[in-house]
Amino acid sequence: MRLRRRKAEPRRAPRPNYMAIAVLEHALFGIQPEPGTAAALTIALRQVGACMTHRPVETTTLxxxxxxxxxxxxxxxxxxxxxxxxxA
Ligand SMILES: [Zn+2]
Known part of the structure; x- marks a missing residue:
């Protein structure tokens, strides 16, 4: 009997977090997100200072x-x- 080697499942590329990208675009460049999106809600919540757990994204430059x-x-x-x- 010949053993078959299982095919390795292809690795999925990590999906970009579009909400985080939109929020960073707003913070860094002032680009407004589309109304009604999760990014717009997140930015609106910022105005009232609602942040239970910080989610830092590194912005360090050389x-x-x-x-x-x-x-x-x-x-x-x-x-x-x-x-x-x-x-900070
Ligand atoms: Zn925070």
């Missing part, structure tokens, strides 16, 4: 200390000595 921007509340964050993100 030669800078590690910096991030929370995609939910838009606040600046810095990386602490233990590698966790803290409010």
């Amino acid at each position: 030669g800078q200390l590690p910096q991030a921007l929370c995609t939910r509340c838009g606040k600046s964050m810095i990386q602490g000595d233990d590698g966790t993100w803290e409010m």
Whole structure:
């Protein structure tokens, strides 16, 4: 009897987070998201400061200390000595 080797499942490419991209576009470039989208809601929630858990996205450029921007509340964050993100 000949054993068949299982075909390896093709790896799926990670899907881009369009909401996070739209929120960052608003924070960095002032581009308004389409009304009624999750990004528009997130930005509206920012106005009232509702952020239960920060979701930092690193915005560090070459030669800078590690910096991030929370995609939910838009606040600046810095990386602490233990590698966790803290409010700047
Ligand atoms: Zn936040």
